[in-house]
Amino acid sequence: MIRKSKLSLVSLGLAAAVASGAALFSGAAQAAGEGPLPPRQSWSFAGPFGAYDRAQLQRGFQVYREVCAACHSMTRVAFRNLAEPGGPMFSDAQVKALAAEYKVKDGPNDAGEMFEREGRPSDRFPPAYPNDAAARATLGAIPPDFSVLAKARSYSRGFPMFLIDALPFPGGAYQEHGVDYINALLHGYTKDDDPNWNEYFPGHKIGMAKPLSDGQVEYTDGSPKTLDQYARDVSAFMMWAAEPKLEERKKTGFRVMAFLLVFGGLLYYTKRKVWADAH
Numbered sequence: 001m002i003r004k005s006k007l008s009l010v011s012l013g014l015a016a017a018v019a020s021g022a023a024l025f026s027g028a029a030q031a032a033g034e035g036p037l038p039p040r041q042s043w044s045f046a047g048p049f050g051a052y053d054r055a056q057l058q059r060g061f062q063v064y065r066e067v068c069a070a071c072h073s074m075t076r077v078a079f080r081n082l083a084e085p086g087g088p089m090f091s092d093a094q095v096k097a098l099a100a101e102y103k104v105k106d107g108p109n110d111a112g113e114m115f116e117r118e119g120r121p122s123d124r125f126p127p128a129y130p131n132d133a134a135a136r137a138t139l140g141a142i143p144p145d146f147s148v149l150a151k152a153r154s155y156s157r158g159f160p161m162f163l164i165d166a167l168p169f170p171g172g173a174y175q176e177h178g179v180d181y182i183n184a185l186l187h188g189y190t191k192d193d194d195p196n197w198n199e200y201f202p203g204h205k206i207g208m209a210k211p212l213s214d215g216q217v218e219y220t221d222g223s224p225k226t227l228d229q230y231a232r233d234v235s236a237f238m239m240w241a242a243e244p245k246l247e248e249r250k251k252t253g254f255r256v257m258a259f260l261l262v263f264g265g266l267l268y269y270t271k272r273k274v275w276a277d278a279h
Contacts (some may be wrong), residue, residue, distance in 0.1 A: 002216070005169065008181070017240075018220070020151050026197070030101070035089070035127050035200050035204065036199065036200070037136075037155065037157065038155065038177075038180045038183070038200055039184060040174075040176075041132065041179055041180050041183055041232070042234075043176055043179065043236065044056070045176075045236070045239065045246060046071045046132075046174075046175075046176055046246075048250060048253070048254070049250065050098060050246075050250065051086075051102070051250075052086065052087070052236070052239075052240055052246070053182075053245065054088060054089050055221060055223075055236050056176045056233050056236045056237075057087060057088040057089075057234070057236060058088045058089075058090070059219060059223060059229075059235025059237075060234045060236050060240075061082070061088055062185075062217060062219070063212070063217050063230050063233055063234040064234055065236070065239075066148065066216075066239055067211055067212065067217065067219050067230075067234075067251075068146060068234065069128060069142045069146075069215065070128065071128060071135075071139060072128060072143045072144070072145065072146040073125065073126075073127040073128045073129070073145050073146060073147075073212070074125040074145065074146040074147045074241060075124055075125060075126075075127055075145060075147065076124065076145065076147035076148065076241075077124060077244070078093060078121070078122060078123060078124045078125075078240050078244045079095050079098060079099040079102075079119060079120070079121045079122070079123055079124075079125070079127055080121040080122055081244055082094075082095050082098070083121070083263055084244070085247075086238055086244060086245065086246065086247040086248055087215040087244055088237075088240070090247075092121070094237075095121050096120075096121055098121060099119035099120055099121050100118045100119060101119070102119035102123075102126055103116045103117070103118070103119070103126070104116065104118070104119045104123050105115055105126070118183075121254070125175050128143070134240070134267045136182055139207075140207065141207045144243060146238060147241040147242060148242055148245070149177040149238055149242065150177070150179050150180065150182060150238040150239040150241070150242040150248030151178055151242040151243060152178070152237070153177075153178045153181050154178050154181065155177055155178040157174075157177075159218075166169075166259075174190070176239075178239070178242070179235045179236065179238065179239045181200065182238060183231050183232060183235040184199075184200045185198060185200050185206075185232035186211070186227070186235070187199060187200075187227070187228070187231060188200040188214055189202065189209075189210035195209040195210050196209055207257040212227050212230045212231060212234075213227055214226050214227050216230065217230060236276045258270075
């Protein structure tokens with residue numbers, strides 16, 4: 001009788017765990033948004049050994065500059081970052097010429113006044129609007145900063161996927177929730193009669209009207225001039241803007257893991273040597 005009772009309790013516990021897991025999955029999936037979950041994309045920077053595609057980052061910067069910069073600031077990125085390893089890798093001359101096209105507020109001067117000057121590679125990208133009040137007056141809302149969006153935007157894939165996402169093996173180590181969401185969002189304007197209706201945005205009503213369409217940006221490298229290409233390129237660029245040291249982080253992590261494996265092996269064999277004659 002006691003054994004049967006224990007088995008019954010175990011069965012009930014397993015059933016409760018399964019039920020709670022299903023409820024957690026359902027709740028997390030609903031919390032991710034009122035529409036479908038963003039489809040998972042294939043990115044060059046995904047996985048423990050991923051790296052940015054330089055050409056894609058350069059195209060993404062072009063899309064940002066020609067389309068997105070009219071509303072979205074990128075104040076956490078400096079011009080010189082565009083030439084650093086792990087990024088778009090523009091030349092120093094290109095970065096210097098680009099910075100000079102912008103006006104940067106500086107000062108005070110000897111007269112105690114603020115003034116404008118040409119940008120320098122060490123300057124950060126100036127804001128699209130002088131302050132939040134000006135942005136709200138012009139657009140009706142404050143556009144989020146471009147340099148944080150890919151890490152700030154995310155969603156939950158629910159139980160048990162959020163556990164699998166953390167595991168460092170093929171199919172796991174999923175850290176591209178934000179960039180997948182942005183890519184899906186740019187494809188989510190599916191109602192021609194409502195430019196602010198978005199399939200993937202919570203509530204489906206977004207303040208930003210459809211920003212991209214086919215043929216809008218002229219690429220010079222032969223890449224397709226399509227919405228799909230623009231969305232992927234600018235999403236990848238936003239990922240870099242949010243995490244410009246991604247490649248360095250992954251290389252450092254690999255070196256640390258290799259060191260720990262070697263160190264652990266040495267400790268094991270040292271322990272065996274020291275205690276070999278112990279009884």
